[in-house]
Amino acid sequence: MTDPFLAEPPSSSVPDKGTGLRILVVDDDRTLREGCVSVLQMDGHAVTATGRGDEALDLVRRKRFDLILVDLYMTPISGMEVLKAAVEAHKQVIVVVMTGNPTVASSIEALRAGAWDYLPKPFSASHLQVLIGRAAHAVATTKDVREPVRPAGLVTQSGAGELMSLLGVSPTFRKAVELAQKVAATDASVMISGESGTGKEMIAQFIHKHSRRTARKLVPINCAALPDNLLESEMFGHRKGAFTGADRDKAGLLEMANGGTLFLDELTEMAMPLQAKLLRVLQDGVVRRLGSETQDAVVDVRFISATNRDPQEAVQQGILREDLFYRLRVVPIKLPPLRKRVEDIPLLAEYFLKRSWERHRSHEASAPTFTAETIAFLQSRPWPGNVRELQNVIEHVAVIAEGGRPIAPDDIPIYDEAPVGDGDAGFPAAIMNEAFHSAKDSLVTHFEKEYLARLTARAGGNMSKAARLAGIDRTTLYRLMEKHGFKRDALSGSSE
Template sequence: MTDPFLSDSSSATVPDKGTGLRILVVDDDRTLREGCASVLQMDGHAVTSTGRGEEAIDMVKRRKFDLVLVDLYMTPISGMEVLKAAVEAHKDVIVVVMTGNPSVASSIEALRAGAWDYLPKPFSASHLQVLIGRAAHAAASTKDTKEIKPSLVTQNGAGEPMALLGVSASFKKAVELAQKVAATDASVMISGESGTGKEMIAQFIHRHSRRTARKLVPLNCAALPDNLLESEMFGYRKGAFTGADRDKAGLLEVANGGTLFLDELTEMTMPLQAKLLRVLQDGVVRRLGSETQDAVVDVRFISATNRDPQEAVQQGLLREDLFYRLRVVPIKLPPLRKRLEDIPLLAEFFLKRSWERHRASGPPPALTADTITFLQSRPWRGNVRELQNVIEHVAVIAEAGRPIDPGDIPVYDEAPVAGVESGLPAAIMNEAFHTAKDNLIAHFEKEYLSRLTTRAGGNMSKAARLAGIDRTTLYRLMEKHGFRRDVLSGAAD
């Protein structure tokens, strides 16, 4: 087998001597195993090594290691089995998989199984040292979080709960996935239309992670021009460009030990994506104008986009290798028009909060049954954010204790919603004939009812007259497509 320790003339950031990580090296190649152990021991780590997967599994069950460095392809016990056993035995262990046959599928599978990172063979001694340095940062962050969390609870009580409101199956599924991934260091990619709550989910994940004592650093990739975005992310050295009169750390360094939230990721240029990929691979940050490696960072990445990420890859807007690195766990947030049962809950919450914020005196107004029905009929192109703004508008002008009717809801000029109102949904045309026909009829009925109730201002009798059908038929259709049957019975004549 090729010696993994190739010559490397680039400078490396080496962990401090005496960091004292307890490391298990598992590889059936003796030369590689002993080479890794030698390098790590010289850096002050306590190293145990074995060439047998079965022995490694027994070791991780009996002893507590800070880090396990394991070859992915071994026989008869594979590195994946060792990885799963190590994570199951100690949830805080850091596992790095080595592989001489790296592939997207195997790497993603390892990361999802709990691996902290993977190391393609062959690799240099300095590359190994950089990776272990990042792992040392991660181990320290975990220890700090355990020590700090109790004091935060004592000072702030139970803490302010995150307002992730919803009972719809699609939204609950997204929240449950966020809860599961929060406890890990896996990279998360959140997709969904503007206003669906992507940043709220990112905050939720960070707050429930072991990095919660450190910073969540947001960066909107669409809000800054390319050169400014690069300097904000990576920092710069004095004299790097006109106006750089001092050294400045970038947001990657600011987020060290915590989480970096990359909003609107697909707006980042390809050259900058390539530079970000290097940080994801080795954790080393080089500031603008610097000729050396300035810092080793341990950052968790959460990214978000209002595009379909896979389509962005196909369109050349997102590097495929960066996509797979950042989308270890994908979370897709549904648009509000597909969460009709959540609208009453959200509207009542926003009304109460807006009333307390702007008015505070007198009994708050109430949303009538017709108003709830009317809200459920709207397309909500801006999703939850648009609903929040509309309800805040209503709270500002409403009278205390008075009901809020459909006519009190501001209605703006409507534009087609992509994939919903602009012609046939693309997915329907790929279905079997009878299935496509049924789905097309359902699509027509839902869109017709949405426009009908808007024209009627939420008045069900008027809507029935406009449609030329009786109210019973209208109620049946509304209930069929997710509008609340219990509030429809109270519609005004």
């Protein structure tokens, strides 16, 4: 341990103030144990510490902790026994095993028993803080999934002791969700395609949570976020000495996902040589670490992949191996962009507003509400960033809105869209990826929705006035509104 751990902690336990994690530290090394407590308490966490395995067993069965740091090698009760008891008592607890002798076998055994990660000794205060930061994010994500806010119309499915929530009533989205439900119970490989921000990772989580592998990990990796050599090391692991800085053997994510699911995000960004190596794992489950000349492990992993490209076009362009494509795309799921599921926008907007208001504002202040014109305006936008963009826009609104007051169309921030060419301001760039006739239909649809939203806003929701401004009769106006999912009853004002 390094010097930052040598400060004397104020006590081995502090009350939970709700500002940090509830953490249990179990280690028979007093200096290390008290050093961990000191660092964690200074970061605002509620910490309980013990040096005895029997006390730890009693604590994990009686109390609920967010995170447990436990030494793997203790006597007479080992850290492995504490790990298994903790996971059995509370499935959502995050357990990190600490060990001064990090062998491949012991690390994999701990991961298979339910450990979230392992921490080799000696480690620095900064190393511990980085790990706790990752754990805090995982705890927050788990709580969001387990205890969602459920507005009217929220479609819910329960499984594996947790509530998984998917928002949407549009036929195209429900079709994707229903297919995800059907395939979840199998071990079939799933390939999810769709534009960025459509919810591909959410569908992957949904499939895993409803699968028979839900007791094991869903291990995600973004193939576009890492250089090729680092991606290979992360996926397959490496042997000591495989490259500069490889001072110990390290199991890769494939081994960590054994018995569970590996989520390959942005699959088409993976280099071709690495695709060939992955294909070997798909064929026989054999993992060979970077720098190894022998078989290191045989794994049983379910694969879910995702891409924002058309995967078949990626094959034709030579950036995705055809044999890998067919191996991973046993069941394809395509998620529609938000502009093609406009009937879901009111539900999504209300949900994001409530969540964002509760996160950023005082609970005493009543949440603002959307006017009918604002909902119509939201439905008219092209949303190139899809659900993720809508969520960010609504969060912006929640931060600056006044409690109890209606949100008008002018309160919605509109960010400049990248023009396709001169004079193309407001032209949805995504349309240029479509075939001519499809692009033409999309552009007409975009114009009609934009026009209707601005028209009804100008008319203050009065349909008679709106029809006069547009130079069309009310029947035609109502027909256009119904075509694009606008709520006729919500937008109808006095008929002058």
